Amino acid sequence: MKKLMTLFAAVLLVGTLAHSALAAGDTLAEVKKKGVLVVGVKDSLPPFGYIDEKTREIVGYDIDFCKYIAKKLGVKLELKPVTSASRMPQLEEGNIDIIAATMTKNPERAKQIDFSYTYFLTGQKFITPKGKVRSLKDLAGKKIGTAKGSTSEQNVKAAIPTATVLSFDDYPQAFLALQQGKVAAVTTDESILAGILGKAPNKNKFEIPNIQISNEPYGLGMRKGDTNFVKFVDKTLLEMERNGEARKIFERWFGPKTSTPLKRTFKITADK
Amino acid sequence: MLNYHFDWSIITSGKYFEWLVSGVKVTLELSAISIVFAFVLGLLLAVLRMSQVKPVRYIALAYLEFFRNTPLLVQIFFWYFGSYKILPQAVNDWLNNTNFEFAAAVIALSIYTSAFIAEDIRSGILSIPKEQMEAARSAGFSYLRSMQYIILPQAVRITVPPLVNQFLNLAKNSSLAMTIGVAELTYQARQVESYTFKGFEAFGAATVVYLVISSSITFLVYQYDRRVLNPHKAA
Numbered sequence: 001m002k003k004l005m006t007l008f009a010a011v012l013l014v015g016t017l018a019h020s021a022l023a024a025g026d027t028l029a030e031v032k033k034k035g036v037l038v039v040g041v042k043d044s045l046p047p048f049g050y051i052d053e054k055t056r057e058i059v060g061y062d063i064d065f066c067k068y069i070a071k072k073l074g075v076k077l078e079l080k081p082v083t084s085a086s087r088m089p090q091l092e093e094g095n096i097d098i099i100a101a102t103m104t105k106n107p108e109r110a111k112q113i114d115f116s117y118t119y120f121l122t123g124q125k126f127i128t129p130k131g132k133v134r135s136l137k138d139l140a141g142k143k144i145g146t147a148k149g150s151t152s153e154q155n156v157k158a159a160i161p162t163a164t165v166l167s168f169d170d171y172p173q174a175f176l177a178l179q180q181g182k183v184a185a186v187t188t189d190e191s192i193l194a195g196i197l198g199k200a201p202n203k204n205k206f207e208i209p210n211i212q213i214s215n216e217p218y219g220l221g222m223r224k225g226d227t228n229f230v231k232f233v234d235k236t237l238l239e240m241e242r243n244g245e246a247r248k249i250f251e252r253w254f255g256p257k258t259s260t261p262l263k264r265t266f267k268i269t270a271d272k
Numbered sequence: 273m274l275n276y277h278f279d280w281s282i283i284t285s286g287k288y289f290e291w292l293v294s295g296v297k298v299t300l301e302l303s304a305i306s307i308v309f310a311f312v313l314g315l316l317l318a319v320l321r322m323s324q325v326k327p328v329r330y331i332a333l334a335y336l337e338f339f340r341n342t343p344l345l346v347q348i349f350f351w352y353f354g355s356y357k358i359l360p361q362a363v364n365d366w367l368n369n370t371n372f373e374f375a376a377a378v379i380a381l382s383i384y385t386s387a388f389i390a391e392d393i394r395s396g397i398l399s400i401p402k403e404q405m406e407a408a409r410s411a412g413f414s415y416l417r418s419m420q421y422i423i424l425p426q427a428v429r430i431t432v433p434p435l436v437n438q439f440l441n442l443a444k445n446s447s448l449a450m451t452i453g454v455a456e457l458t459y460q461a462r463q464v465e466s467y468t469f470k471g472f473e474a475f476g477a478a479t480v481v482y483l484v485i486s487s488s489i490t491f492l493v494y495q496y497d498r499r500v501l502n503p504h505k506a507a
Binding site: 111 | 353453463466
């Protein structure tokens with residue numbers, strides 16, 4: 001038993017050492033040295049990050065931002081699928097260099113990692129069966145579906161305390177539960193809901209009522225204290241706003257001709 | 273050198289502690305109910321599997337092979353999401369208004385584990401000399417009564433160690449219920465982690481609780497074995 005404990009402690013120690021060594025590094029220099037930028041992205045969340053049916057490659061709004069950053073760095077881009085729950089541990093363990101996975105900036109997360117300027121702004125809403133929900137009261141005491149490890153879950157608990165929140169592994173699963181009547185609504189950011197609805201086969205049965213329960217500014221996530229890298233990414237984002245690239249990417253994924261038309265109500269600014 | 277600041281206080285009191293406690297309750301309920309169903313079902317299946325009537329034997333065999341050889345996670349999704357397509361709408365509406373997540377998890381865990389338990393009990397039955405069955409039959413017991421009074425009471429005693437294994441597996445497998453939104457211990461630990469980013473503490477606490485649950489099951493079953501089933505075996 002004593003030997004086992006020693007072994008356990010040793011493993012733990014090695015783990016933490018490796019961990020701190022990585023966290024202290026300078027990602028900007030490292031990425032340039034290894035010639036590749038590894039980005040954690042969503043792969044089942046249109047139009048932010050999803051697998052294109054024809055090319056079998058991950059594409060989307062988040063990916064286009066990373067492409068630009070990688071190009072600016074003069075390195076190759078490598079995409080690694082992450083989930084809402086896995087993205088922060090993956091970053092902290094050094095498996096990825098930056099998170100571009102519809103990540104809302106909030107104070108708790110900002111204690112663990114550093115965020116870039118806001119590159120997308122949305123708000124949390126609901127998908128419901130058509131005509132069923134007019135206000136938050138209609139959802140009181142009901143089951144509401146969302147994905148694990150997301151801010152959506154925390155916001156909805158605060159907005160409707162009587163509701164039961166069912167957290168699934170991802171949003172497509174939560175939407176399946178809605179289609180089968182297992183939950184009364186699926187809640188998360190409007191942009192994601194629009195993407196889910198856009199891809200649904202029976203979309204005329206559902207709607208997104210105009211009930212917003214929070215503001216969700218998305219930021220790119222980087223390791224805490226990685227100042228050089230954060231500065232570089234922020235500078236690049238501002239440049240993309242100035243030269244119209246950011247607007248072009250928005251129009252590509254949320255323009256009037258897409259299946260998820262939204263209005264661009266924000267500009268990338270130095271918003272820290 | 274340590275870059276990670278351990279903070280056990282967040283999970284030993286307050287909101288996050290309550291979450292974990294509620295998770296422990298759900299895990300205990302889920303495991304206890306499923307263990308009872310799985311054992312009863314497993315016993316029944318073992319007997320059917322050894323029936324003299326061929327079709328009954330084959331149906332039981334098909335059931336065992338089917339549920340033993342498909343992943344539990346797939347079975348959980350099947351009962352929760354897949355059942356929707358084959359059930360009438362009225363039944364679906366009724367199920368959706370109940371705690372169907374929990375029920376689907378109990379169904380999946382019981383049926384899956386019962387297949388393993390049945391095989392363990394069958395091997396217990398096979399280890400009883402067949403003269404006993406012959407003696408029981410010639411004494412006028414029917415096949416089922418011979419099973420009930422003569423064979424099974426002995427077989428179950430022999431089967432205690434493998435049964436404990438199956439109970440432990442079931443208790444640990446219950447963590448898969450989190451995938452369909454059952455707020456059991458692993459689900460709550462993950463919630464605590466995503467709210468506090470204290471993954472080591474949250475899953476550390478969950479690990480300790482699973483250890484306690486598993487050791488308690490082992491202890492209780494062996495106590496029952498020593499005191500009730502096999503008093504002569506006690507050293």
